[in-house]
Amino acid sequence: DVSNVDYKTSHTTHTFPGLVNVFAFMPGLVEKGTTDFALVTKSSLSVGLTTALISPVGLRGGIEDEHTLHIVHSNATGNAYCNYALATIATTSNLDKLQDEDILAETKYLFIPLDKSTGRITIDSIAVVSEHFASWPSDKLIITDAKGSDLASVLLLASLHSRSVHVTDVNRKEDILLISLSKEKQLKVTCDVSVFSLFFAREEWRDAPCLPTRLDQIALWERLSIIDVFSVGDIPYRLGLHLSKKVSPSSGIEETLPLLLSAVTQGRLTLDDIKQRLHDNPAKIFSLPDQAHTQVEIVVGRNALFEPCGDHWSPIASTHITGTLHRVSIHGQTVSLDGVTFASAMGRDVSGAAVVV
Amino acid sequence: DVSNVDYKTSHTTHTFPGLVNVFAFMPGLVEKGTTDFALVTKSSLSVGLTTALISPVGLRGGIEDEHTLHIVHSNATGNAYCNYALATIATTSNLDKLQDEDILAETKYLFIPLDKSTGRITIDSIAVVSEHFASWPSDKLIITDAKGSDLASVLLLASLHSRSVHVTDVNRKEDILLISLSKEKQLKVTCDVSVFSLFFAREEWRDAPCLPTRLDQIALWERLSIIDVFSVGDIPYRLGLHLSKKVSPSSGIEETLPLLLSAVTQGRLTLDDIKQRLHDNPAKIFSLPDQAHTQVEIVVGRNALFEPCGDHWSPIASTHITGTLHRVSIHGQTVSLDGVTFASAMGRDVSGAAVVV
């Protein structure tokens, strides 16, 4: 870490390694010819998220068999600006299809959708979830968005099968408590919280059901040590839809570092808290290969107005922030500087990689 | 076991040891001067259920602290016709009260009520349930009526705390599956199913929510090996209320053996299935002292009409049964013969006993 203070303006510059965009959302994921792959990986790269773990669920369908996996392969070809990993989704009827050799070799994890409030197709039966737990290779990760009592079922299955599970988009007090209890008792569970869930509460955004209540949000901040990873996820997209604003596949990506870095200035987070949750922990949990010579230079403590570069809505457009991204460089080459991106589509598929950082 | 065939009428007589009435329900449990204690223990004894594990929840309140425990002690005094054990109930606010020395010495188990459909006061917070798991002595049993996802939470806590738990009144396919999965993975979980749940389905009894659906009932029979104990519970009482029939604290007790023994004649159960689930397993699970010189003589294969001896409603009044109770004797003394009871209130409190049969 290189860190120095610029005395004239009393701000700090700091360098992170390449960061990870966990559970990156692409609405048109499995639609042939979608531009989402280019959009999401380019905006990820431009803000220092140099690896994207793509959520296997789009708005209309997901990666649930070999066929849909290959559609995404072709959507990705020539359109990947950052490294990426693919995943597959568990359904009520695809248990056998997931044993396909391509699925096993070319996906990073199995996602078990259980949260009905997301609008995603979910699995209703714990017996089916259990079959997926029994059949998905034990050295490959399982991720779920389970909330409340479904979360308890999944954690029970993880405990009974002695395997690890990652819970994405935790946003309720009850859930972070259950994860905390489970961690205390040495269950191999990790979790991520969407950055938007940390900064935007339901009550302030027309009761958006994708956001935590203010009380839930307080509970999340109080249990920061339980939160392994900060994610973008699909909350920014869903929040925009709820508010009838213009949304984009890259909604929420740009806001990630400004929100987190401003919290550093306020003393609510440290730079190391961020590095752990956007690099160290995701790299470990998802067995991501290290990205050598990749640097994300940021500036903390300098006042700025946040101006989104795209034409989609942002909850913090034209508001004051105190942390910004300065430069992203890969192999000594600057790929993004003060908001301007020079990237070419050089991203690699790291789905099969298993090099722990 | 003494077993002989009476060739003239081709029926079989058989002797069971003293049987156990698990989770015996007393509506007026904590009401001073209630006659429920006498009623329930007398009718239990008269049908061979020579030990009653009393549910700590009545219709209006339960045993939740030392004060209510002592009310039940005085209700029991001089009114116990069979041996009995008391228990206590977990509430949102009685964690500390359960550490009372009398509660710990004079109750058999902790009941955690989670099934809202029963009308009982339930605990809403998994954090509170977890605190009870952490605080209730690990050598004392925990029982719950949790269903669905609450059941998953409880089983998770049992798994995380490496302690055993007994699930009472299992009546759904999903739940017996979850218990089956957990047993497969060596979780220390046991369960009981109400006898009424085995023989009466919701669709045939005006959609009574206390009964399983026909499909759930089939799932229970298919997983008989997962069912450790047959219980009476409060289902007969709740079914009667649902149908606006005359109910009694002893509703359902008399029907227990006739229903189970008739299933023996039909080849759906063996006598050993019954002995295991009304004596061997409950004695083991609840560490009940053996009752020496106690015999329950039954007759299987002889047609009879079931005529309840009380004035309350029975779902099988005046229907054909093929199994009946002949005699209950304790220490060589007949206490019940062909429906006539000669008992005196000689029951002992075995709450503190821990002699495994």
Ligand SMILES: [Zn+2]
């Ligand atoms: Zn500077």
Ligand SMILES: [Zn+2]
């Ligand atoms: Zn392909």
Ligand SMILES: [Zn+2]
């Ligand atoms: Zn293939």
Ligand SMILES: [Zn+2]
């Ligand atoms: Zn690294």
Ligand SMILES: [Zn+2]
């Ligand atoms: Zn005979």
Ligand SMILES: [Zn+2]
């Ligand atoms: Zn007392």
Ligand SMILES: [Zn+2]
């Ligand atoms: Zn005391």
Ligand SMILES: [Zn+2]
């Ligand atoms: Zn015995």
